[in-house]
Amino acid sequence: MSRVSATERFDVIILGSGAGGGTMAHALAATGARILLVERGEAVPREAENWDPASVWRDLRYRTRETWVDQAGAGFLPYTHYCVGGNTKFWGSVLIRLRREDFGVLRHVDGESPAWPIDYDTLAPYYDRAEVLYGVRGEAGADPTEPPRGPFPHAPVPHAPMMQAIVNDLRAQGLRPFHLPIGVLEPGADGGCVLCNTCNSFPCRLGAKSDAEVCAVIPATAFPNVTLWTGALARRLLTNPAGTRVEAVEIERAGAVVRVEAPTIVVACGAVNSAALLLRSATDRHPRGLANSSDLVGRRYMAHLATMMQGFHPFRRNDTMFQKTVALNDFYFEGPDTPFPLGHVQSQGRTHGIMAKAVGDTIIPGIPLSAYDAWVARGVDWLAMSEDLPHPENRVTLAPDGRIRLEYQPNNLRAHDLLVTETTRMLKRLGFWKVMRHSHKAKNTTHQCGTCCFGTDPAVSVLDPFCRTHDVENLFVVDASFFPSSAAVNPGLTIIAQALRVADHIRATAL
Ligand SMILES: Cc1cc2nc3c(=O)[nH]c(=O)nc-3n(C[C@H](O)[C@H](O)[C@H](O)COP(=O)(O)OP(=O)(O)OC[C@H]3O[C@@H](n4cnc5c(N)ncnc54)[C@H](O)[C@@H]3O)c2cc1C
Incomplete structure (x- = not known):
């Protein structure tokens, strides 16, 4: 690899263009500051394969080919994507707030979910902005656990007839179903979302899903002061001799290594890769990894306990x-x-x-696709999700060959088993004959978080409440890494809201 002597300079470098980094670029674009957004992947092309289950699920066309290593030393393909917009290109776009109580201590059957250094009221105005930026649709007042809030920016997506019938039956069971808050753009309008059946886990061929590329990166790069580098891998952060500031980022791009400098550095590579980047940036001053005086970089990895469930009825076509x-x-x-x-x-x-067969073949190989097609045509799909509690030994480290090593033992399993049991009962009461379940278990990296938790005490946290590292004064980590607890709802909106909050702070203090 050839080394390029020229050093490029910007005011802010943002590493990673997903929920955290893309949103940060958007929030800072109008300041006029010279911003470099660095993304290791490329933009996902708009092509027929976007909506082809065989390409997405059998051929894994858009997933990284990089392998990580588990605690036993075995390599595995993580469920993650390197591209402009990051994992948001593939998300289900469920954009939901944490509950007010999630910001405090919550006792679980298997342990304690710790408090955040900020409360719900601090983040609420940024949740409002995040929902506007990502075009969230929902109905306030129906979720019994909903934190205080105003109306959603957009009315909810109406339930399809079968889902409306299920909602009615759930209410008859005494439950309180509500419209899932989601980000889809102008459903039903010309050029808008067509409400298809290839949204969650597929990229949107129309650009009508609220992902970070569509809502944040594309509008941000319309500003002349924002530069996007794709195919550009941040290898290391380089500090001054005292180790108090990051001076430059070493970036591998187009077969060369470039040194890029800026007074403000934002790492937003996703919870696993951000931790790995800090660990790879160890120096004499930071021997355990950059900003790691607490020894918490990479620790407390969480990923949600999640089970896919399907209610099946042989005579009820869905x-x-x-x-x-x-x-x-x-x-x-x-x-x-x-x-x-x-x-x-x-x-x-x-x-x-094809999705069911991809999973089914790992359990009982050889069942024909037609059988799976017939089965899924009669199923209604659900996700049961429980909080994963932080544990210091669930952690990201670097394997001797430099690969990412992810050690993870799920906990809070009793709570999740009870949730799955209760959801099974609920689906049986809805008349489904059989309830199928599948969990990706420890290999599910989709909701990764917690590897650089934020807090007020540098001894027990990596970041301060504005996601600045305690140890390095111009270094911020603005992605899912900062979560002290995982709560039990999807993480995306909280990552976006905190990115907007940190952007305000950077604007007020550093630009
Ligand atoms: C199939 C799927 C469905 C999901 N559904 C939902 C959902 O409905 N709702 C929800 O809230 N969440 C959902 N999630 C999770 C959500 O996508 C993530 O929580 C969110 O994208 C994390 O944001 P982030 O900024 O931490 O990281 P990402 O969005 O993953 O962005 C990180 C970016 O950094 C880049 N990068 C990594 N390393 C480097 C490097 N060294 N140099 C340069 N660039 C680098 C990556 O390529 C990537 O673009 C889903 C995830 C998946 C995979």
């Missing part, structure tokens, strides 16, 4: 296209038979036969 409109938080803080939190339930995008 012709719903857009199924992801229903949510339940009735068991969020306690279950029917336990005073402890169990988690959140939401309807999922449609499972396609």
Whole structure:
């Protein structure tokens, strides 16, 4: 690899263009500051394969080919994507706030969910802005656990007839289903979202899903002061001799290594890669990794306990296209038979036969695709999700060959088992004959968070409440890394809201 002697200079360098980094670029674009947004992947092309389950699920066309290593030393393909917009290109776009109580200590059956250094009221105005920026659709007042809020920027996506019938039946069971808050752009309008059955886990061929590329990166790069480098991998952060400031980032791009300098550096590579980048940037002054005097960089990795569930009825065909409109938080803080939190339930995008076969072949190989097609045509899909509690030994480190090593043992399993049991009962009461379940278990990296937790005490946190590292004065980490606890709802809106909050802080203090 040749070394380029020229050093480039900007006012702010942002590493990673996903929920955190893309949003940060958007929030700073209008300041006129010279911003470099560095993304290791390329833009996902708009092409027929975007909506082809075989390309996405069998051929894994858009996933990274990079392998990570687990605690046993075995390599595995993480469920993650390197591209402009990051994992938001593939998300289900469920954009939901944490509950007010998630910001405090919550006792779980298997341990304690720790408090955040900020409360809900601090983040609420940024949640408002995040919902506007990402065009969130929902209905205030229906979720029994909802924190105080005003109306959503957009009315909810209406339930398809079958989902409306299910909502009615759930209400008859005494439950309180509500419209799942989601970000889709102008459904039904010309050029808008067509409410198809290839949304969650697929990129949108129309650019009508609220992802970070569409909502943040494209508008940000319309500003002449914002430069986007794709295919550009941040290798290391380089500090001054005292180790108090990052002076430059070493970036591998187009077969060369470039040194880029800026007075403000924002790392937003995702919770696993951000931790890995700090660990790779160790120096004499930071021997355990950059900004790691607490020894917490990479530790406390969390990923949610998640089980895909499908209610199956042999004589009930499900012709719903857009199924992801229903949510339940009735068991969020306690279950029917336990005073402890169990988690959140939401309807999922449609499972396609090829998706089911991709998973099924790992359990019983050889079942023909036609059987899976017939099965999923009669199923309604759900996701049961419980809080993953932080544990210092669940951690990201670097393997001797430089690969990412992810050690992870799920915890809070009793709460999740109870949630799955309760959801199974609920689906059986809805008349489904059989309830199928599948969990990606420890290899599910989609909701990764917590690897550089924020807090007020440098001894027990990596970042301060504005996501600046305690140890390095001009270094921020603005992605899912900062979560002290994972809560039990999807993380994206909280990452976006905090990125907007940190952007305000950077604007006021550094630009
Ligand atoms: C299939 C799927 C469905 C999901 N559904 C939902 C959902 O409905 N709602 C929700 O809230 N969340 C959902 N998530 C999770 C959500 O996508 C993530 O929580 C969110 O994208 C994390 O944001 P981030 O900024 O931390 O990282 P990312 O969005 O992953 O962005 C990190 C970026 O950094 C880049 N990068 C990494 N390393 C480097 C490097 N060294 N140099 C340069 N660039 C680098 C990556 O390529 C990537 O673009 C889903 C995820 C998946 C995979």
